[in-house]
Amino acid sequence: MENQDYIIELKNVRKKFDDATDYVVEEFNLKIKKGEFVTFLGPSGCGKTTTLRMIAGFDTPTEGQILLKGVDISSLPPYKRPINTVFQKYALFPTMNVYENIAFGLKMKKVPVTVTKNGKEVTKMVHLSKDVIQKKVKKALEIVDMEDFESRNIQTLSGGQQQRVAIARAIVNEPEILLLDEPLGALDLKMRKEMQLELKAMHKKLGITFIYVTHDQEEALTMSDTIVVMSDGFIQQVGKPKEIYDEPANAFVADFIGESNIYTGTIFPDHKVKILNKLFEMVDTFPLHQKVDVVIRPEDVIIKEQDQGTVNGKIVSKIFKGIHYQYVIMVGKNEVTAQSTESWPVDSTVSISVLPNNIHVMKRNIEVNIYDGYITKNNKVCFADFDWECDVTTLAKNSHINEEGYLQTEDGAEYDLSDCEVKVYVDLDKVIMDDKVDECDVKGQIIQLVYKGDHYQYLVRNESDDFIVDSEWTWNEGDIVGIRINPENIKLKLKGDLKQYAV
Amino acid sequence: MVKKVLAKSYVYIILFLMYLPVFLLIVFSFTDSDSVGIWNGFTFKLYGDLFQNKELMQAVLNTLLVAFVSAIISTIIGTLGAIGAYYSRKRARKFLEGITQLPIVNAEIVMALSLAVLFVALSIPFTFFILVVGHVVLTVAFVYLSVKPRLVQMDPNIYEAALDLGATPRNALYRVVIPEILPGIISGFMLSLTLSLDDFVITQYLKEPSFETISTYIQKILAKHPVPPEVRALTTFIFLIAVIVVIVNNLTAKKKQKSFKMQEGSK
Structure with missing residues (x-):
């Protein structure tokens, strides 16, 4: 149980x-x-x-x-x-006053009551009595601190007061x-x-x-x-x-909860991860050479004098935030956001380090876009609801397309590729987003974005598929963008054996 | 100054021209001459005759009966239709909205004729019931159109809130949705009542030969005789009722505003 x-x-x-x-x-x-x-x-x-x-x-x-x-x-x-709900816009009943609103649920309720009828015990469902309802409403109003508002009209209440009535209306039903x-x-x-x-x-x-x-x-x-x-x-x-x-589970959570620095890193031997072009010690265990996402909270970045830490960088901005300063430090092409109570001058070169247990390493969700597609009659590949230009000759060594539109290999064999199923691979940084939406055949909407030190990672969705895109350029969530992929960046892999497509 | 006087007098002249015919009828309802324009001295005789004229009184009664019965039926059908359409899927709602607008722009004569042809084709005799059906067809779209904006204005969550608090869908409808759209329902009812009261075309086509409403009765006797003088008294009466309705309406609206202001003030 x-x-x-x-x-x-x-x-x-x-x-x-x-x-x-x-x-x-x-x-x-x-x-x-x-x-x-x-x-x-x-x-x-x-x-x-x-x-x-x-x-x-x-x-x-x-x-x-x-x-x-x-x-x-x-x-x-x-x-x-x-189960009762408190709605976003309160959803109070405008035709009823405060008391009637709160009593509504109680008036609808029926409770079992055992009565003796002709010597037999019978359970009947009856409405709550007026007294009981009144007591309960009074108590609910007390809980939300609105005792004197019983007979007030809903329209005359402020937003906060309406909110309290909405809560009382829900909790009164226990x-x-x-x-x-x-x-x-x-x-x-x-x-x-x-x-x-x-x-x-x-x-x-x-x-x-x-x-x-x-x-x-x-x-x-x-x-x-x-x-x-x-x-x-x-x-x-x-x-x-x-x-x-x-311990955010992935880059999205890290980005959404609090401020964070997110980088793409590579695992090296002896519990080290390479980010910002340097090796940082970490505590987690990951397979060697794996690409990972690394999250560092701004308050975990330690700023030291030049050459004293793991990697040097230049402070490009400094904002006073009350109890601490917030710095943006450029390390090579990457931005590092750091928080410190110490004051460092802007434009000065500093060194940063991070304690091993503050380096949060997580598996990357997606390293390459993968689609199920098929080859069309004119040797394009169809995926994401569009026929893309691509190079089908990569499917067989030293082949070319002959006059009939068949794939011909060195030994003269011909293959009719139309309708053959393929796996399509496109690297994240090879998908191009374009402002000129109308000139592009494929459009998508940006669903999500995460900043990763020197670039953004976008999730772009069209009607049928998602594209994960790495780009240096800034777009906003909800933007509609055009999507282009250069033919040489579309990698194809046959699902079946090439021989079955022989002419 | 001159501009102001001109602007004002313009409005008054228009108003005067608008009300002149009615005013003439009212004035001449207090004399017993056969035609308007001849003053035979002041008398209430026409008002006496009015209540003596059994045919005319029957017509008045019939008019009211048809109007009330059809307005009630229209209000029920139109309101339920509006609620149903509001909660149905987008495509169904768009379709319903389209066809409800048709009777409003459609010529009444077309509606009357097509209904008459339909009932003849189905060999259904023209009865009181059929006349009511005709009036419902005429007015139901107006009820729909006056209820719909109230539904659109309504917070869509309040129906769900009622369900959430334990009300069955029927209870939620009666206790929350209907009170919320009541002003729309009432104005829909009034609209269909007035439309039905002064309808002539549909009534003329769908009534039993022996059944007369005010408009068809006047039309009938006009075909043979000059207007009976009692009609002047009747129009005065109808106009008086209209004036009373408007005044009462305005007064209650003002009262509501006042009480609302008082509530605001107590805050």
Whole structure:
């Protein structure tokens, strides 16, 4: 009965909307303990709100199961779930006053009551009495500190007050789980900080499981017991706030949570990794020569006098941030962001070093773009919904295309390559993004980007495929770009044997 | 100064010209001459005659009956249609929106004729029910169009919030969605009521021969005789009712504004 430890469990949940081709949530597996404060954290469009809506019951998973105390509730309608939601824009009922809003859920509720009828005990479902409702509403108003507002009209309340009413309306029903969908998004900074602490205190007091959705990493770090970092429909990492911050699972998490320096490095013998053209000591064990992502937090960069550290660099900017200075140091072509309480002059040459356990090494997600494609009749290769110019003669040694359009090898054999399936490889830095979108045959939208010291890594998506692109140029998330690949940079590999295509 | 006087008098002249015919009828409803323009001295005789004219009173009653029954049916169908369309998929909604606009721009005569042809072809006798059906067809699109903007303005999350708080879809509809769009429903009802009250074309084509509404009754006697003088009294009555409705409407709107301001003030 291991399920009993967990109040809610999501098993292989996937979600696709009716007319869409892409899944907005993929392979979502998560177990949440009773009383936990869990935060779904990620940029907008990462699938966190959709996941929350599936738990609430407004959306049903396309695949997978949602278990509440071990019972599958995937297709249970929202009004039958012991789960309540605080909506992003409050969603209070404008035609009702504060009291009526909070009492709404209680008025809908029916509780079993055992009565003796004709000598028999019968269980009846009855509505709560007015007194009970009144008491509960009063108590909920007390919890959110809004005692005197009972008969006030919703429109006359400020945003913060409406927020409190929305919370009271949800907790008055004593749900097993409280879902909060970016509840503080519409409040100003000061109010937000205040509500963060109040919500945290409320969570402790009520003992209800909270599932909180936000795109604000600071909010997540402050409030949560567990953070679920999401991106592009996938869970990137699940962990305690400190774990997520100190041991990010990949470059995306590192970049999203706090500030970080991210570099592409190579593993060398004796626990060393080569970044910034120098060998740095590390504690993790990785296969030799493997390409890896390396994350260094700005506060972990130690600045020393010239030649005293591992590598020299020049300070190009210095910003006073209150308790520390933030420096940008150029090491060769790479930028290093560093934080230090010491003051170093701009334009001076300094040396930096990093303690081995502050070098976070992680496997690279993708080193090359790989696609499944096929050769078209005119010897182009089709992948990502487009026929690309390419050099099919690379498929056989010393071959050429003859007049009939067949591939002819040295020994005179001819091969008809049309419709033959191939694997297509394109290096990350060989995909070219172009501003002149209209002149390009393939367009995509930038879904994600991570800065890696001397270049950005972009995730560009078109209707059918993703492109991972390394580029020195700056684009923004959401930009539409044209995509070009020079024919010589498209590497092909036959899936079958060449012989089967002989004419 | 001259400009101001000119601008003002322009408005008043337009208003005067607009109301002159009605005003004439009202003035001459207090004399018993057969035609407008001859003053036989002040009398309430026409008002007495009005209530004596059984055919005319029956026509008034019929008009009200058709208008209320068809407005109620239209309001129910139009409101449910608007809610249904709002919550259906985009393609279905676009299609529905397209076809509901057609009756508004379509000539009434086309609608009347096609309905009449349809019922004749199906050999359905023209009854009160068929007349109501005709009026519903005429007015239902207006209800849809006055309810729809309220739905669009509504926070889409409040329906979900109601479900989340344990309301069944039906309860959520009755307790949250309908109260929210009620102003739209009421104005839809009023609109279809007025449209149906002064409808002539559809009524003329779809009514039973013996059944008369005010407009068809006047049309019928006009074909043979001059307008009976009692009609002047009737139009006065109708105009008076319209004026009262407008005044009451304005007063309640003002009251609402005031009470809202008071609430704001107490903050």
